[in-house]
Amino acid sequence: MALQEFLSTMGCSVIWSHGMSATEIAARHFSAAIAEAEGAGHATDSVCRALLSLLVTKYLESRSVADVQSELRFIADNCDPDTDFIFMRP
Structure with missing residues (x-):
C-alpha cells in the first residue's frame, strides 16, 4: 500500500x-x-476573534467542551514567545 x-x-x-x-x-x-x-x-483583532470563534465551533463538532477548553488553556498558558513551553521547563 x-x-x-x-x-x-x-x-x-x-x-x-x-x-x-x-x-x-x-x-x-x-x-x-x-x-x-x-x-x-x-480591525485585525475583529478578524482574529471571528476566526477563533470559527475554530472553536469546528473543534466542537468532534471534540468535547472540556477537551476544547483544555486545548485553548494550553495555548493561552504558552503564548509568551519569550518563555519555553511548560513541559520543556526543568
Missing part, C-alpha cells in the same frame, strides 16, 4: 501535489483573511 493511500485510510489529510503542511495551508489562509479584512477596513 502506498504511503498516500495508507495515510488516507488513517484519516490523515495531506496535500501531496503541493507538498504543503497543515501549518503552511493555515498560514496562507490566515494571511489572506487579514489582508482582505484590512482592505475592507476591519
